Amino acid sequence: xxxxxxxxxxxxxxxxxxxxxxxxxxxxxxxxxxxxxxxxxxxxxxxxxxxxxxxxxxxxxxxxxxxxxxxxxxxxxxxxxxxxxxxxxxxxxxxxxxxxxxxxxxxxxxxxxxxxxxxxxxxxxxxxxxxxxxxxxxxxxxxxxxxxxxxxxxxxxxxxxxxxxxxxxxxxxxxxxxxxxxxxxxxxxxxxxxxxxxxxxxxxxxxxxxxxxxxxxxxxxxxxxxxxxxxxxxxxxxxxxxxxxxxxxxxxxxxxxxxxxxxxxxxxxxxxxxxxxxxxxxxxxxxx
Ligand code: AMP
Numbered sequence: 001x002x003x004x005x006x007x008x009x010x011x012x013x014x015x016x017x018x019x020x021x022x023x024x025x026x027x028x029x030x031x032x033x034x035x036x037x038x039x040x041x042x043x044x045x046x047x048x049x050x051x052x053x054x055x056x057x058x059x060x061x062x063x064x065x066x067x068x069x070x071x072x073x074x075x076x077x078x079x080x081x082x083x084x085x086x087x088x089x090x091x092x093x094x095x096x097x098x099x100x101x102x103x104x105x106x107x108x109x110x111x112x113x114x115x116x117x118x119x120x121x122x123x124x125x126x127x128x129x130x131x132x133x134x135x136x137x138x139x140x141x142x143x144x145x146x147x148x149x150x151x152x153x154x155x156x157x158x159x160x161x162x163x164x165x166x167x168x169x170x171x172x173x174x175x176x177x178x179x180x181x182x183x184x185x186x187x188x189x190x191x192x193x194x195x196x197x198x199x200x201x202x203x204x205x206x207x208x209x210x211x212x213x214x215x216x217x218x219x220x221x222x223x224x225x226x227x228x229x230x231x232x233x234x235x236x237x238x239x240x241x242x243x244x245x246x247x248x249x250x251x252x253x254x255x256x257x258x259x260x261x262x263x264x265x266x267x268x269x270x271x272x273x274x275x276x277x278x279x280x281x282x283x284x285x286x287x288x
Contacts (some may be wrong), residue, residue, distance in 0.1 A: 005086050009098060017092075026053070027146040030058065031058070034061045034190065037082045037190075040187075053147060056095060057095070060097055065127075071191075071274065095139075110130055113129050116163055121269055129157070148175070149177055153280075154278070155251065187206075187277070187279045191275050203277055205237065206270045208234050212233075213281075228247075244269035246267075250263070262285060
């Protein structure tokens with residue numbers, strides 16, 4: 001029982017472990033993941049460890065956030081490697097439930113987010129953020145952490161979760177950690193493992209497009225249309241890549257930016273073959 005991390009599959013076992021940690025005077029950090037862990041996930045774990053938390057990592061590929069046409073079946077699953085990464089990072093507890101533990105027989109309640117969930121990715125993945133909010137609400141209920149750690153990589157998700165926690169008066173702090181990239185700039189994602197070698201340069205065009213947008217904004221370009229056109233041109237060099245969206249939005253409201261000033265989030269989603277990738281950057285422009 002002293003081998004770390006402990007791996008549990010039931011709500012009851014999680015509660016027992018967390019109660020013991022609390023009895024030892026520990027605060028509790030939760031890092032919700034869908035597994036296939038990479039350095040982006042590890043950065044969230046490190047943030048929790050740095051805060052001194054008893055760190056719980058959930059590993060669960062949540063079916064309700066995938067549409068029937070999406071990649072639930074092919075989503076990478078690498079539990080053994082994930083456990084090793086958690087061990088190296090000092091995780092105390094892994095919660096790896098089955099579907100029946102998260103969605104018990106008769107389950108029917110869902111957490112329905114507001115209009116924030118209709119924008120950006122939400123416009124292309126109807127129901128996705130309802131699935132996300134539902135599973136995150138369940139995980140927060142199960143673990144009852146002091147802090148839950150999310151990545152800026154999924155910027156819209158982080159905004160929606162913060163809104164949910166505020167709206168439902170959940171007693172947890174949501175910490176959003178920086179986006180971690182590969183050396184070439186590609187945002188780390190579990191889905192990168194599904195890219196074929198020839199898709200790598202195609203996938204990188206999203207990062208390059210965001211960089212082009214950032215550069216143009218920094219020159220004082222006043223037309224949002226021209227910034228988006230410049231970004232689209234970068235991706236158009238790869239005809240195999242389909243753009244879901246490239247947008248300039250307020251990082252908190254996710255509303256489209258009309259005139260560039262203050263904090264602007266450049267966000268995009270593309271499809272390379274059947275792999276969907278997202279990325280974003282925040283640019284600080286002079287306040288007008
Ligand atoms: P996922 O396993 O993809 O559901 O991601 C679990 C958590 O890790 C989410 O809060 C993500 O935003 C975060 N995450 C995923 N990729 C990255 C990354 N490249 N940098 C920082 N955080 C990330």
